[in-house]
Amino acid sequence: MTKQILNEVIVENPFQEVADLNTLSSYSHVIIPIELYLEHSSAFEQFQGELGIRIGTDQDLALLVPILSKISLIEVRYDSFTDGRGHSLARLLREAYHYKGILRASGDVFKDTLYYLKRCGFNAFLVKESETLDHALQGLNVFTESYQAAVDQIPLFRRRVELLRI
Amino acid sequence: MYIYDEIDQQIVNERVAQFRDQTLRFLEGKLTEEEFRPLRLQNGLYIQRHAPMLRIAIPYGVLSSKQLRQLAYIARTYDRGTGHFTTRQNIQFNWPKLADVPNILSDLADVQMHAIQTSGNCVRNTTTDHFAGVAFDEIIDPRVYCELIRQWSTFHPEFAFLPRKFKIAVNGSREDRAATLVHDIGLHALLNDRGELGFRVMVGGGLGRTPMIGVVIREFLPEKHLLSYLDAILRIYNRYGRRDNKYKARIKILVKAMTAEKFAAAVEEEWSRIKDGPTTLIDEEVKRIKARFPEKPYQTLAAELPEEVKHFVNQPHVKAWYERNVFAHKQPGYKAITVSLKALGHAPGDMSAEQMEVVARLAEEVGFGDIRVSHEQNLILPDVPNTAIPQVYEALRQWGLVTANIGLLSNIISCPGGDYCSLANARSIPVAQAIQQQFSDLDYLYDIGELDLNISGCMNACGHHHIGHIGILGVDKHGEEFYQITIGGSQAPARLGKVIGPSLKQEDVPQAIEALITVYLETRESTEERFVDVVERLGLDPFKVAVYGQKDAHTEVNHD
Ligand code: SF4
Numbered sequence: 245m246t247k248q249i250l251n252e253v254i255v256e257n258p259f260q261e262v263a264d265l266n267t268l269s270s271y272s273h274v275i276i277p278i279e280l281y282l283e284h285s286s287a288f289e290q291f292q293g294e295l296g297i298r299i300g301t302d303q304d305l306a307l308l309v310p311i312l313s314k315i316s317l318i319e320v321r322y323d324s325f326t327d328g329r330g331h332s333l334a335r336l337l338r339e340a341y342h343y344k345g346i347l348r349a350s351g352d353v354f355k356d357t358l359y360y361l362k363r364c365g366f367n368a369f370l371v372k373e374s375e376t377l378d379h380a381l382q383g384l385n386v387f388t389e390s391y392q393a394a395v396d397q398i399p400l401f402r403r404r405v406e407l408l409r410i
Numbered sequence: 411m412y413i414y415d416e417i418d419q420q421i422v423n424e425r426v427a428q429f430r431d432q433t434l435r436f437l438e439g440k441l442t443e444e445e446f447r448p449l450r451l452q453n454g455l456y457i458q459r460h461a462p463m464l465r466i467a468i469p470y471g472v473l474s475s476k477q478l479r480q481l482a483y484i485a486r487t488y489d490r491g492t493g494h495f496t497t498r499q500n501i502q503f504n505w506p507k508l509a510d511v512p513n514i515l516s517d518l519a520d521v522q523m524h525a526i527q528t529s530g531n532c533v534r535n536t537t538t539d540h541f542a543g544v545a546f547d548e549i550i551d552p553r554v555y556c557e558l559i560r561q562w563s564t565f566h567p568e569f570a571f572l573p574r575k576f577k578i579a580v581n582g583s584r585e586d587r588a589a590t591l592v593h594d595i596g597l598h599a600l601l602n603d604r605g606e607l608g609f610r611v612m613v614g615g616g617l618g619r620t621p622m623i624g625v626v627i628r629e630f631l632p633e634k635h636l637l638s639y640l641d642a643i644l645r646i647y648n649r650y651g652r653r654d655n656k657y658k659a660r661i662k663i664l665v666k667a668m669t670a671e672k673f674a675a676a677v678e679e680e681w682s683r684i685k686d687g688p689t690t691l692i693d694e695e696v697k698r699i700k701a702r703f704p705e706k707p708y709q710t711l712a713a714e715l716p717e718e719v720k721h722f723v724n725q726p727h728v729k730a731w732y733e734r735n736v737f738a739h740k741q742p743g744y745k746a747i748t749v750s751l752k753a754l755g756h757a758p759g760d761m762s763a764e765q766m767e768v769v770a771r772l773a774e775e776v777g778f779g780d781i782r783v784s785h786e787q788n789l790i791l792p793d794v795p796n797t798a799i800p801q802v803y804e805a806l807r808q809w810g811l812v813t814a815n816i817g818l819l820s821n822i823i824s825c826p827g828g829d830y831c832s833l834a835n836a837r838s839i840p841v842a843q844a845i846q847q848q849f850s851d852l853d854y855l856y857d858i859g860e861l862d863l864n865i866s867g868c869m870n871a872c873g874h875h876h877i878g879h880i881g882i883l884g885v886d887k888h889g890e891e892f893y894q895i896t897i898g899g900s901q902a903p904a905r906l907g908k909v910i911g912p913s914l915k916q917e918d919v920p921q922a923i924e925a926l927i928t929v930y931l932e933t934r935e936s937t938e939e940r941f942v943d944v945v946e947r948l949g950l951d952p953f954k955v956a957v958y959g960q961k962d963a964h965t966e967v968n969h970d
Contacts, residue, residue, distance in 0.1 A: 326448050326531065328571030332648050335568055340683055356432060356441075356449055363567035374442075386428050389417050391561040392637075394568065398688040399637075400417065400561070401695035407417060 247377055248348065249358075249369040252384055254377045257370065259296045259317055275319060278308065289314070296346075301330035305341075312343050320366075322351035331364045338365035338395045355383035365395035411474045411780070412557045413702045414522045421564070422519045425526060429453050430512035437509065452570065454500075454528030455511055456832075463830065464503045464511060465528040466518060468783050470538045470556035470580075471499030475770040475779040480521040482766035488514055493766070494830075495751060495759040497823055497874055498577075499537050499783045500528055504830050526564060531572045533563035533644070538580045539587040540784035543703070544792045546740045550599045550607060552582030554699050555636065558691070562637045569644045573651035574659035576644070577616075580609075589785070591615045591624045591904035592877060594661045595643060600630065607633045613643060613673070614665035617871035621906045622662045627674035634691040635681075641689060642681035646673070706778045706793060711743025715796050722800045730814035730852060731803065743796050749789040749806060750813040750821070754846050757839045758824040759787030768809050772802055785874075786823055788816070819861040819927075820846045823874060827867030827884060828891070834867035836884025836891035841865055841919055848920040858927055861941045862901065875899075876906045879942040880926065885913050893919050897926065897953055898945040910950055911958050925956040 248257040259275040262268055265287055275296035281288050288295060296317030299308060308318070318337065320330045330349070337343040348368035349361050354375040361369070362384055371380045389407075393399045400407075414422075429450075436446040454465035466481070473481075481501060485493045488510050489503045496502055506514060518524055527534055536559045538552040539545060559578060563569070569576075578595045581588040590596025596612035608630045615624025631639050643661075650668075652658045665673045715723070723732040737746040749769055751759050773781050773791055776798040782790040794802055806812045815821040822845060825831065827838030842865055849855055864878030868885075875881030881896040892913035899907030914922055929952050930941045945953065 325445075326571045327653065328531075328569065328573075328648050329653075331568045331571065332645050354445065356428075356445070360565075360567035360570050387421060387424050387565065389421060390567070391421075391564050392566055393687070393689045401692065401698075402688060404415075404417065404698075405694075408415060 246370070249371075249377055249381060249384075250346065251367050252381070254381065259294070273317075275317060278303065281311070282307065285311075296348075298350075299333075301327045301333065303333060305333070305336060308337075309341055312337075312341060312345075315345060317346040317348060317368075318343065319348040319350050319370075322349060322353060322357075325352040325354070325357045331360060334361070334364040334366055335395060353380070355380045358383035359386050363390065363394040363396050411472050411477070411522070411703070412469070412553070412699065413704065415702075419519075419522065422522070422524045422526075425453075425524060426512060426515045426519050429515055433508065433512050448530060448571070451530035452527055452532060453511075453515070454525035455508075456529065461505050462508050462511065464506050464514060464525060465496070466501050466503070466523060466525045467528045467535045468500050468523075469560050470536055470542065470553055471540050471783040471785070472542070472553060473781040473783060474521075475773040475781060477521045477523055478766050478770040478773070478781055480517060480523070482763040482770070484514055484517060485763040485766065491763050492760050493763075494757070494826060495761060495783050495787045495789070497759075497785050497787060497825070497872060498535060499540070499785055500535060501783070502826070504826070529575075531574050531576075532570050533566060533572075533576045533578065536560055536563070536578045536580060537588060537593075537785065539583060540782045540786075540790055541587065541737065541746055541792065542582060542782075544739050544741070544744075544746055545583050545587075546738055547583045547585060548740065549584065549601060550582045551700075551703075552580045552588070552599065553703060554696060555580050555582070555597070555599070555609075557699050557702075558637065558696070559640070562640065562689075566644075568641075569648055572644070572648055573653045574656065574661075576647075576661070578640075586902050586904075589874075589877070589901050589904060592617055592621075592874075592901075593624065595640070596624050597636075602630055609633070609636060611639065611643075614662040614670070615904070616660055616662045617874055617876045618660065619657055619869040619871075620660075620662065621871070621876040622666070623904050623906070624662075625665065625670040627670065627677060633696075635685060636691060638684050638687060638689040639677075639681055641684060642677045645680055646676050650676075704778070706780070708741045708744065708793070709795065711741075711795060711797075713742040715799075719796055719799050722803075728803060730856065731812050732799075734814045734816045734818065735812070736799070739793070741793075745794050745796065745799065747791045747794050747799075747802055748784070748816050749791060749811045750815065751788050751811070752815055752821050752846075753810045753813045754820070754850055755843060756810075757826075757829075758822050758842055761789070765809050765811060768805060769811070772805055776802060786816075786821065788821075814852065815855060817860045817862075818855045819858055819863055819880075819923075820849050820855055822846065822863045822865060823878065824865040825867050825870075825872035827865070827873075831867055831872075833870060834884060835869075835886035836867055836893065836916075838865040838867040838873060838882075838884060841882060841884075841893060841916060844916070844920045845923055848924060857937075858931070859937060859940055862899075863923075864899075874901075877901045877904065878907060879940070879945075880923065881907045882919065883913075887913065891916055895919075895922060895926075895957070897950065898942060900942055908950055910954050922957045926953050929953050929956045 258273040273294040350370040435441040579588040579593040592615040598610040611628040612624035735748040777793040828834035865882040866873035866875040894913040896907030
């Protein structure tokens, strides 16, 4: 099984790709692209295990939002770490649609990209081939404080007085 | 300047450590060029024609004497002794070594400076009026709001990787001296009929390849909603701005494609979800930021110049300088003095380490250690008491900083161009120098009067050529450097210049400018009527004829 970063620790990644839909019931955790789900939604609705959906950074949320309650993992795949659309998607999923499951970034993910991703609501990461999970983990907390509000924090200006008192 | 507290300091210190790690990994081959490039750009580091270029943020153009002294130290230690002030109120060094950059950032952090987001596809340094805080017609001190925006945008996790760079300008006075209409977002402070503060919000202005004037999407945004509204605009842009073509990626293209009304509606809808959330400003924070700009203990002085100073400024060699480079101040008995970086034979905006130290010392001796950088690439001593004018003049004169050309043709605004910039089509500094050479006679310059001349080395328009009364743009024609001329642009009110005809060779540019000026001098109705007013009144034709002759100017007419 591969590994992933989940909630700031390195753990097994239980979600597996399915090659053949007929074998679906033999899995406990699967991850599939959203297109496949939309095409075979009835098969997946009957699936008893944990379901993960993979989307791109340009995913139309209108297709994803109706199925949020059925899934326990959303993986946003970054073809390039400079594609900031995924960051907005993550915040919208967390803040506007109150998605509580795992939100995972994959693709062009490495140490230097983790801090912003985490602040936007990602709590799981698969890193690129040239990167190790141990190394990437150090990127999660490169800054102790941040100015603006995001998924993890209210703005510094609402906390500053308190922080300086300590 | 805004004085950091421990948290602000810690954030820049952590940035230095982060960038040191990134640079080391790159030098050791552990980060690829493709990975390192966007990361270094977010720290203002370009790889240029000769060496890396490092752009350092001067937030909204406000510097302290201590910071300017540190810039002099950096120029001397890591560069060849000069810095280049840019049209975006920043400073660039053209000769640092990549391995030195983390040390430079650490030296900057020592004086509460950084290079964060001075490049890359993120929210850049917010710009404003260079007379902020001392201007006589101010509604609010824009520095406070610029600092709020600086903090909001610094490492904004959602908007670090936008489709393209993003520039915000804030104007706090009645007159728009911040060119808010040619920024991605322009904010113009106003008071409503109940005396409450708010902002008119404009989006989609910008120069570059497709110059456009911004459109108003909200007439009055109450102060407390400033940051959440910015979040909403940026989110729409981040999600829907084009990423497939870098020339179509600026917000202006999105606004145009969607139409201003639909764009505004999308922003309002997004905003309705986040409005009144935690990002809503609180009074305590506005007050806290205000208080971190040190009070200036102004003396009570007579508004009138003292007799001996009056005498001093009336001397023939000082008079022109006093008229052009000295500005009114909101405090009686004080002046704001422009330190000209446009001396004949020097690249516009360049300043030596020694000159920086002289200005830093003057700011401490006669002012309160406050210095400004103007988008016209000059420095400003904002608080000079009338009695100190002779002392300031003499000190600046010794160092070649009293060129009396502010607002005149030879106060050329120019990007670094092909001598330094790898994107350039053509060099801009030699053209600027050739024009300054041609128009070195001060009496003649005076007679010509107010004229903004801007030069950019390529379409990226860092020299803001579209809003120059005369604009010059470097273009590439089969590998040769050519220059396209526009006239009739203006900064306030924002108006874009029009191209007068085919581009010219470098050696023909000064004569062409001379020809334009001759038409102007011959046709103006009085000395009050400026060059740009004549262009507005007569149109392009007489100017075209003067530069290209009858035939070329009207190629569509007679071909026999
Ligand atoms: S306008 Fe072009 S040549 Fe000039 S600095 Fe900008 S990118 Fe370089």
